Amino acid sequence: MNKPFLARYVTLVVAALLLTACASSPPKNPDDLCDVFEEKRDWYKASKDASDRWGAPIQVPMAIMYQESAFKAKAQPPMRWFLGFIPYGRASSAYGYSQAKKGAWSDYQRETGNGWSDRDDFEDAVDFVPVSYTHLRAHETKANL
Numbered sequence: 001m002n003k004p005f006l007a008r009y010v011t012l013v014v015a016a017l018l019l020t021a022c023a024s025s026p027p028k029n030p031d032d033l034c035d036v037f038e039e040k041r042d043w044y045k046a047s048k049d050a051s052d053r054w055g056a057p058i059q060v061p062m063a064i065m066y067q068e069s070a071f072k073a074k075a076q077p078p079m080r081w082f083l084g085f086i087p088y089g090r091a092s093s094a095y096g097y098s099q100a101k102k103g104a105w106s107d108y109q110r111e112t113g114n115g116w117s118d119r120d121d122f123e124d125a126v127d128f129v130p131v132s133y134t135h136l137r138a139h140e141t142k143a144n145l
Helices: 003-022 033-039 041-054 059-069 102-112 122-144
Strands: 079-082 086-090
Touching: 033 041, 033 059, 041 059, 041 122, 059 122, 102 122
Parallel strands: none
Antiparallel strands: 079 086
């Protein structure tokens, strides 16, 4: 084996391992929040931080994310098909744990100054949900005045 080939092969394997390490699988028992936090201890810390920051009870964003994505980091709406076999996009731009759409996520990034946040990062998603809910409630209140 020549050295350039071996170097490329090792680089490819290392890159694949790093990308795989970043993926987070859904909890084994998503129906029990205690089990979820027992299995994913860093999720509790992120949820507690978001709760302290925005005043929402921990269980509220967790329930919303469970309903929206079943705690799947890369969740997105199903593909739409033309004539049953030609894909032509998804129903919306919703993505990630919170199923945040691109526009709402951009607003969140701008308003919180968290421009490096990702919709498929649990810590960012659990911080997003109370913010988006607060804005929705404020908008509904203004509309009812």
